Amino acid sequence: MKEFIVFKADGIEISLFQLIVCASIIVSAVIITITLTRLTRKFGDKHGISRKFIRLVKQGIRAIFYLSALAAMLEVLDINYHKVFGYIIYGNDKYTVKVLNILIALIIIYLTRILAFGVDYGMNRRIENHRMDRGRGKSFIQIVKYLIWIIGFSIIASSLGLNMTFVIASISALLIGVGFGLQHIFNDFFSGIIILFDGSIKVDDIVEVEGTIGRVLTIGLRFSKVLTRDNVIIIVPNSRFTTEKVINWTHNKEATRFHVNIGVAYGSDVRLVQKILMSVAEKHDQIVKIPKPFVRFNDFGESSLDFQLYFWTVNDFLVENIKSDLRFDIDDEFRKNKVEIPFPQRDLHLKTKHFE
Template identity: 30%
Template sequence: MQHDAENGGQGPGAEDLPPPPTPADLLEVGQSVASQAEVFLNSLMRPWNAYQIAIALGVFMVAVGLRWVFGPRMHDWMRTKTGWPRWRLKVLVVIHKRLRMIFFVALIWAAVLIMREITWPSRSYMLGIIANLATAWLVVALATRLIANPFVRQVVRYGAWIWITLTILGLTEETVAILEGMAIDLGEMRLSVWLAIQAIVMLGVLIYIARFLTKTTSERVSRNEDLSPSLRVLIVKVLQIAFYGIAVFVGLRAAGVDLTGLAVLSGAIGIGLGFGLQKVVSNLVSGVIILLDKSIKPGDVISLGDTFGWINSLGARYVSITTRDGKEYLIPNEDLITNQVVNWSHSNEYVRLDIYFGTAYHDDPHQVRKIAIEAAKKVDRVLDFRPPVCHIVGFGDSSVDYILRFWIMDPTGGLTNIRGNVYLALWDAFQENGISIPFPQREVKVLEGSQLQTSQAEFGKAAE
């Protein structure tokens, strides 16, 4: 109790921990392992152990033969089950890949049971070890198929195989002692290979749990229609940081890593942020501001400079924007904070569009306005409850100039295409009603007494 009080009630103090192994201890452990290996090799030379190994090899050859016979037949049978659920087919594929090991485990246990019935238990001891190892390896191989990441799956599989093998052979204490002896001192902290392995395993398990919790919680938050899209993204980001941060902290503490040295590391990180990561930090902070003020959210249609498109996702460093031509732009969050952004659907989805056109002076402006409004109303996506309007904006050199304004409520459907449809509707309506769209014309007047002369050479060049 005195130690707990001195250490803040968090467990035993440093004086309660076992002292690190000395070179003499490591030498003694190595000699013990070597002697056990020598005894094991000598035992293989005994007749009753030799024929157990021979039985195991024979069982393995039988398993290979069964795999060679039944493997192709099972494969052909699986190809006929096209209507089965996908998960069931995946199970069959895994079983087909491990068919030889499955046959070997079944046959080796049958051999062990038969040997125990017809002879002494010591005469089947080695067969029992082989059967336990084969069963454990098969269970690990099947269980690790649940891990989607190939690299993580291989690491977990081989790590579990090694640890289970050492456990069955009774070599765990010697292995731990050797790994504890392989260490370096970092100030007051002693970092051994065994401590590093414990930390990696603990971190891997906790990070996997944190990833599962984050994914499950994020799916529930994303389905909550009472929250705005930007608030959903913010909650998901906070949960990710919280779960992964807790996983790393708890994992390191559980593995026995001294975290007081992180103060020095945080100081170094602070210096690095001050000199080399200003833009990164600025983008991270800008991303948090965007999520908090809800200025943009996934699904909004925005314009930033020459970029026009809708927002796919809000990242920690950038915003993903997809344009109408299929290009995906990754805009840094800082640019969205410091530059002028046009959000076509910030407070509502209604967008007013303007197009300009001109007609000849001999066309009645009242009739032109009426025809233009009726033509715009007939175009899909143009709103009826916010009817189009048409106004004269000036008298040009060769035309009366008009502006036609209309409203839409789906900017995600595009702006250029709706403008083009309205222009086509105006063209058709003007053709039907005899409204002409003028183009600039120039008159050349020859003054009285002047002559227009063209040389023969210039005339020939013009003819060519």
């Protein structure tokens, strides 16, 4: 079997026995890899380890065993490592790309992902332990991760033999050439950088853009994700935050004032109405005690006496729910105290004329 040659070319001879051994190595590597990755996933699920970290570990396991299998097969086939890893995939007068360069680039990408995950994990732990502000911490994480990837790709470019000065000059020329056509994209990109550095908008901030109120989930380089009160995630280009009017409710360090409109029928006891409204507001657990709620007798309307109940709360995002609770409680109290809520009415006078 060892003497039975199935392939021969360029000084390389492969026997049937070597093929069987190589197949055994591949099958063994696949079985071991599948077993270890499944055990890793189960271990991570049992101990509550981050799925992203488990995914990185599984990728590392696959890479190690597949590369080990490749090295073993090269040894069995009696093929020189230098010939394989030194094989030129692409080359010209300025630089060449070898198999080894591609392998190094993949290793650098993997190590960069691990480093970025480590930064993300470490900073999130500091945020969870209240050792860092959540919004600024998330922005800092994004900035550091982008810097890590920039450094990683720079190292990859250098490992491939690319001249960084030439690369930067080429990218600059390309950006100038397509800049007019993609100016909105570049505007969003630089707006994202500005937002991350100046901290005017941070993760978990409550913002209002074009009448839509939502909580910022993530801030990317080109767009941000905002969760609305309807539990819908909307994609907002970053240029909206820097060029248009945006209300950041979170910048209010203290509670924010809101109000509910109420109308009662003419003839109602206005002092009783005031007392009811104040008691309802003071009972709600989402309304702060200081500043104290107050009632304003706003106007004598066409069909009602118009009041406004003013209150302060720190829960800006769910303030509509607070208003709804107040309206329910006000209606209950009005029914108990026989305070009537009117509806628009018109008096119609009919005049008749007798003809002879």
